[in-house]
Amino acid sequence: MSHSLFAADTWRHLDHTHDPALTSWVDSANQPDTDFPIQNLPLGMARQRSPQTGDDGAAAAGTGTGTGSFRPMTAIGDQALDLIRAADAGVFSEPVATALRACESLGLNPLMAAGAHLRGDCRLQLFAALRSDAPAELQARLSQALIPLSEIEHTLPCRIGDYTDFYAGIHHATAVGKLFRPDQPLLPNYKWVPIGYHGRASSIGVSGQTFRRPMGQTKAPDAEAPSFGPCKRLDYELEVGALVGVGNEAGQPIGIDAAEQHLFGLVLLNDWSARDVQAWEYQPLGPFLAKSFATTISPWVITAEALAPFRRAFVRAEGDPAPLPYLDGAANRESGAISIQLEVHLQTRAMREAGELPARLMGSDFGDAYWTFAQMLTHHASNGCNLQPGDLFGSGTQSGAAADQGGSLLELTQGGKQALTLPNGEQRTFLQDGDSVALVGFCTAEGRRRIGFGACVGTVLPAVG
Amino acid sequence: MSHSLFAADTWRHLDHTHDPALTSWVDSANQPDTDFPIQNLPLGMARQRSPQTGDDGAAAAGTGTGTGSFRPMTAIGDQALDLIRAADAGVFSEPVATALRACESLGLNPLMAAGAHLRGDCRLQLFAALRSDAPAELQARLSQALIPLSEIEHTLPCRIGDYTDFYAGIHHATAVGKLFRPDQPLLPNYKWVPIGYHGRASSIGVSGQTFRRPMGQTKAPDAEAPSFGPCKRLDYELEVGALVGVGNEAGQPIGIDAAEQHLFGLVLLNDWSARDVQAWEYQPLGPFLAKSFATTISPWVITAEALAPFRRAFVRAEGDPAPLPYLDGAANRESGAISIQLEVHLQTRAMREAGELPARLMGSDFGDAYWTFAQMLTHHASNGCNLQPGDLFGSGTQSGAAADQGGSLLELTQGGKQALTLPNGEQRTFLQDGDSVALVGFCTAEGRRRIGFGACVGTVLPAVG
Numbered sequence: 064m065s066h067s068l069f070a071a072d073t074w075r076h077l078d079h080t081h082d083p084a085l086t087s088w089v090d091s092a093n094q095p096d097t098d099f100p101i102q103n104l105p106l107g108m109a110r111q112r113s114p115q116t117g118d119d120g121a122a123a124a125g126t127g128t129g130t131g132s133f134r135p136m137t138a139i140g141d142q143a144l145d146l147i148r149a150a151d152a153g154v155f156s157e158p159v160a161t162a163l164r165a166c167e168s169l170g171l172n173p174l175m176a177a178g179a180h181l182r183g184d185c186r187l188q189l190f191a192a193l194r195s196d197a198p199a200e201l202q203a204r205l206s207q208a209l210i211p212l213s214e215i216e217h218t219l220p221c222r223i224g225d226y227t228d229f230y231a232g233i234h235h236a237t238a239v240g241k242l243f244r245p246d247q248p249l250l251p252n253y254k255w256v257p258i259g260y261h262g263r264a265s266s267i268g269v270s271g272q273t274f275r276r277p278m279g280q281t282k283a284p285d286a287e288a289p290s291f292g293p294c295k296r297l298d299y300e301l302e303v304g305a306l307v308g309v310g311n312e313a314g315q316p317i318g319i320d321a322a323e324q325h326l327f328g329l330v331l332l333n334d335w336s337a338r339d340v341q342a343w344e345y346q347p348l349g350p351f352l353a354k355s356f357a358t359t360i361s362p363w364v365i366t367a368e369a370l371a372p373f374r375r376a377f378v379r380a381e382g383d384p385a386p387l388p389y390l391d392g393a394a395n396r397e398s399g400a401i402s403i404q405l406e407v408h409l410q411t412r413a414m415r416e417a418g419e420l421p422a423r424l425m426g427s428d429f430g431d432a433y434w435t436f437a438q439m440l441t442h443h444a445s446n447g448c449n450l451q452p453g454d455l456f457g458s459g460t461q462s463g464a465a466a467d468q469g470g471s472l473l474e475l476t477q478g479g480k481q482a483l484t485l486p487n488g489e490q491r492t493f494l495q496d497g498d499s500v501a502l503v504g505f506c507t508a509e510g511r512r513r514i515g516f517g518a519c520v521g522t523v524l525p526a527v528g
Numbered sequence: 529m530s531h532s533l534f535a536a537d538t539w540r541h542l543d544h545t546h547d548p549a550l551t552s553w554v555d556s557a558n559q560p561d562t563d564f565p566i567q568n569l570p571l572g573m574a575r576q577r578s579p580q581t582g583d584d585g586a587a588a589a590g591t592g593t594g595t596g597s598f599r600p601m602t603a604i605g606d607q608a609l610d611l612i613r614a615a616d617a618g619v620f621s622e623p624v625a626t627a628l629r630a631c632e633s634l635g636l637n638p639l640m641a642a643g644a645h646l647r648g649d650c651r652l653q654l655f656a657a658l659r660s661d662a663p664a665e666l667q668a669r670l671s672q673a674l675i676p677l678s679e680i681e682h683t684l685p686c687r688i689g690d691y692t693d694f695y696a697g698i699h700h701a702t703a704v705g706k707l708f709r710p711d712q713p714l715l716p717n718y719k720w721v722p723i724g725y726h727g728r729a730s731s732i733g734v735s736g737q738t739f740r741r742p743m744g745q746t747k748a749p750d751a752e753a754p755s756f757g758p759c760k761r762l763d764y765e766l767e768v769g770a771l772v773g774v775g776n777e778a779g780q781p782i783g784i785d786a787a788e789q790h791l792f793g794l795v796l797l798n799d800w801s802a803r804d805v806q807a808w809e810y811q812p813l814g815p816f817l818a819k820s821f822a823t824t825i826s827p828w829v830i831t832a833e834a835l836a837p838f839r840r841a842f843v844r845a846e847g848d849p850a851p852l853p854y855l856d857g858a859a860n861r862e863s864g865a866i867s868i869q870l871e872v873h874l875q876t877r878a879m880r881e882a883g884e885l886p887a888r889l890m891g892s893d894f895g896d897a898y899w900t901f902a903q904m905l906t907h908h909a910s911n912g913c914n915l916q917p918g919d920l921f922g923s924g925t926q927s928g929a930a931a932d933q934g935g936s937l938l939e940l941t942q943g944g945k946q947a948l949t950l951p952n953g954e955q956r957t958f959l960q961d962g963d964s965v966a967l968v969g970f971c972t973a974e975g976r977r978r979i980g981f982g983a984c985v986g987t988v989l990p991a992v993g
Contacts, residue, residue, distance in 0.1 A: 225730050230813060250811050255754050256745055260813040261726035261820070265690050265914050266778060275779040277911035280721055280852065289720050291852050291910075313731060313822070314740040316992060337911070346715050348695060348725040349814020355726070355913040357778070387745065387756050445756075446742035446802070447992070448820040449730050527781060527912070 077183055079190075080104075081372050083512045086195045088202050089209070091140025098505065098515025099138040104189050105363035105517070106328070108133045108170055109143055109215040133218045135166040135174065136210075138363055138517065139193055143215050146189075148208035152201065154192040159185045170221035171364070175308045175327045175452035179367065182308070182327070186368050217269045217362035220330070221306060221453035226267060226358070227443060228302075228334060228457035229259040233433040235300075235460035238474045254384055257434040257442045262334075262457065263355035270518045274357035276496060276526040279340035289343060293526035296338035296479060297494040300460040301407050301470035301502055303429050304332035304360050305436040307454040314447040319392035322437035325450065328364040329403075329436075331502040331519035332457050335359070338473055338493070360455070361502070361519035369514055373506040374398040377435050389445060390438045399437055403429035403516075405461050405504050407470065411489055412497030421501050422486050427463035427470060429504075496525045542648055545569075545655045546837050548977045552658045553667050554674070556605030563970065563980025564603040569654050570828035570982070571793070573598045573635055574608055574680040598683045600631040600639065601675075603828055603982065604658055608680050611654075613673035617666065619657040624650045635686035636829070640773045640792045640917035644832065647773070647792070651833050682734045682827035685795070686771060686918035691732060691823070692908060693767075693799060693922035694724040698898040700765075700925035703939045719849055722899040722907045727799075727922065728820035735983045739822035741961060741991040744805035754808060758991035761803035761944060762959040765925040766872050766935035766967055768894050769797035769825050770901040772919040779912040784857035787902035790915065793829040794868075794901075796967040796984035797922050800824070803938055803958070825920070826967070826984035834979055838971040839863040842900055854910060855903045864902055868894035868981075870926050870969050872935065876954055877962030886966050887951050892928035892935060894969075961990045 240248030308327035341353030377399035705713030773792035806818030842864035873886035
């Protein structure tokens with residue numbers, strides 16, 4: 064088909080929802096540095112923490128202290144809005160309200176399955192209700208459905224049936240490849256195939272996730288036999304995650320021009336990695352226990368609609384091959400890339416105890432990804448594999464081109480050979496127990512409000528035993 | 529702990545359920561060649577097909593023509609017994625009945641989560657109700673709950689959260705390795721690490737599954753660039769699947785002595801593979817689209833209890849390293865292996881149209897696996913990864929040591945270089961459209977009734993377009 068949701072005029076009826084002059088009656092949403100202006104309206108699953116633990120925000124995050132059901136919510140400024148209560152207040156059309164109510168306890172999957180058009184309606188209706196000029200009576204009712212972000216706890220935004228991790232960060236693939244093959248960093252298939260592998264779904268958690276340092280088999284190059292013990296080269300990976308909206312039937316591929324209609328929105332994703340375990344286990348079938356102990360995503364899904372103003376042309380470097388026709392579409396070329404500023408921040412236990420803020424380790428731009436999520440999705444379904452609402456894709460590590468833009472410690476320390484020195488004098492080659500890693504993501508563009516992704520934090524606990 | 533479910537006396541209270549002298553009032557269960565004598569009592573999810581299509585058994589299999597809910601059932605001779613109706617008839621204790629009722633529409637996951645002890649109770653109670661000496665009144669009531677196997681349709685036995693495919697067939701790993709590395713067929717990690725990778729859960733289907741020949745990117749060695757088209761080297765893989773019962777919390781490994789308590793039962797598993805796609809895509813992160821288009825399992829889960837008489841010592845060949853301590857337990861050594869006779873049968877479209885039976889291509893023994901499922905499970909959870917009830921493990925291709933015992937066409941045809949000739953004169957290097965592959969599995973031992981796995985059939989449809 065020639066018309067696609069991805070074409071320049073796709074979101075025209077939503078254009079005013081990006082107008083930076085429009086403000087919300089929720090004052091905090093109008094602060095210039097908020098992640099959640101009225102132009103964002105992310106979607107997540109949350110509930111209010113129990114009053115007993117509500118005072119201890121930081122410690123209680125992610126520990127499941129609340130007692131009510133998890134409900135679909137949006138974030139606006141420093142508040143969360145309960146969307147089922149908003150539906151009760153008459154904010155939504157009947158189809159949107161029905162889809163949102165179906166999400167209670169289950170996750171956003173029913174909304175994901177309902178498609179991009181309904182999601183656009185949801186955005187429009189929420190926008191109208193939260194605008195400064197919304198009816199005073201509605202404002203009063205919705206004020207009752209606001210919960211400070213500091214008082215909520217999240218669960219995963221949806222039931223994730225399958226998780227696929229791609230490898231679309233060419234700077235990462237090149238830097239890591241160089242460590243193993245200085246003369247041929249990129250394998251011959253890299254510029255043709257959106258390389259990916261199936262990941263572990265059960266161990267995906269939301270921001271606030273803590274996990275024990277994994278145990279595993281490793282073998283030193285000079286050792287006669289491997290041994291089993293705590294991972295010594297524990298790392299993070301800075302990725303963007305995409306959640307699938309509408310799926311496809313088995314045997315029914317999704318053409319590149321239709322791919323964007325199947326993408327619901329984006330999150331930040333930390334693909335925690337045990338480098339020493341990976342090095343010993345990964346031949347010939349790929350990473351397994353080196354990755355499956357934990358994966359952390361940010362709880363607020365930034366919708367495709369919110370990201371529309373930050374799209375840009377998808378271009379290949381001079382001399383690189385054009386994608387094969389099944390991965391090459393006009394809309395993908397015109398606006399397939401999305402510019403998202405990405406950063407990694409690290410807070411050690413000593414920093415936390417001293418009240419020091421996390422240190423920024425690097426920054427990169429998701430617009431540099433070698434493949435778009437539309438291409439990854441089309442490739443994924445090209446063999447007839449059925450995708451389902453809530454499936455998660457990881458982008459692969461998003462490093463920048465420069466040496467100080469590595470999206471993992473493996474890159475920043477050149478395979479552990481050159482330690483990083485933190486502002487407080489501590490050094491790191493790989494992660495230590497007690498370290499917290501925060502991924503940061505936000506979009507900016509001339510004449511647009513900043514759209515942020517919110518927190519994606521995970522913390523390393525000591526190994527068992 | 530020193531006592532384990534795996535020790536020799538574990539199933540002593542179930543010993544009489546293996547007594548070959550005991551028969552059922554369901555006459556067909558007493559035929560010597562049935563897969564489902566009273567000593568088996570497998571568990572699955574099924575429903576009666578609608579009467580309109582009930583006459584056309586073969587064509588309707590797996591097409592979802594029934595209208596009622598899928599319910600937990602067992603197979604006995606040529607009949608299926610609806611276990612919720614059996615619960616209504618008073619067959620089960622209250623805890624077992626409650627777990628079985630919770631499975632309706634959902635799958636066996638609640639029963640899986642309830643643990644090995646309750647599953648043993650379920651077996652005992654079913655056995656008592658189906659024995660020849662069961663009360664006549666009970667026989668009369670249960671007769672009403674029997675449905676001929678030819679009139680039921682299956683869905684997956686459980687909701688499969690994550691699917692992990694291992695590589696525990698050493699003869700397969702050696703044969704395939706030889707095709708690529710004649711001088712070093714097995715990689716250095718093979719005898720130390722139960723190699724595995726995450727598989728695609730969404731495309732797993734039950735026996736009767738049909739799927740389109742996958743499209744994919746391939747590159748001929750002499751081609752300048754890859755191309756996209758139908759897979760030319762489509763293959764099957766003969767595997768055994770294991771379903772996880774009770775899971776573990778994240779960060780809480782499962783010791784080798786406790787591993788058997790977490791295994792619910794076994795199925796047959798066909799890991800369909802696109803060899804040409806795999807060859808081009810798999811470096812460096814492993815198989816992806818070459819496997820994700822379809823995986824077929826047999827619908828009846830053969831429980832750990834039914835398989836107890838076929839256990840045998842797990843021994844390593846002279847000169848092979850002992851497993852590292854975390855994978856080495858006394859019970860695993862004593863009775864960790866399970867002897868299951870495995871076969872692959874092929875029926876081409878021409879054979880089907882001529883009314884010819886499938887041709888047997890090979891046979892092997894699962895007792896030859898290099899790792900036990902207990903070891904795979906302990907290894908999987910050793911990094912803290914949380915396993916969940918209903919998770920599926922594949923064993924990897926189970927080939928025998930001889931060249932004619934290859935568990936895939938890749939092996940039987942030496943990489944496609946030497947075609948197989950079928951009884952009707954047709955030749956095959958890889959699968960053609962219309963081919964059906966049937967996996968067969970059964971256990972036999974001196975003085976024991978034969979325990980069969982039932983059908984695991986899948987059929988290749990032409991590629992899209």
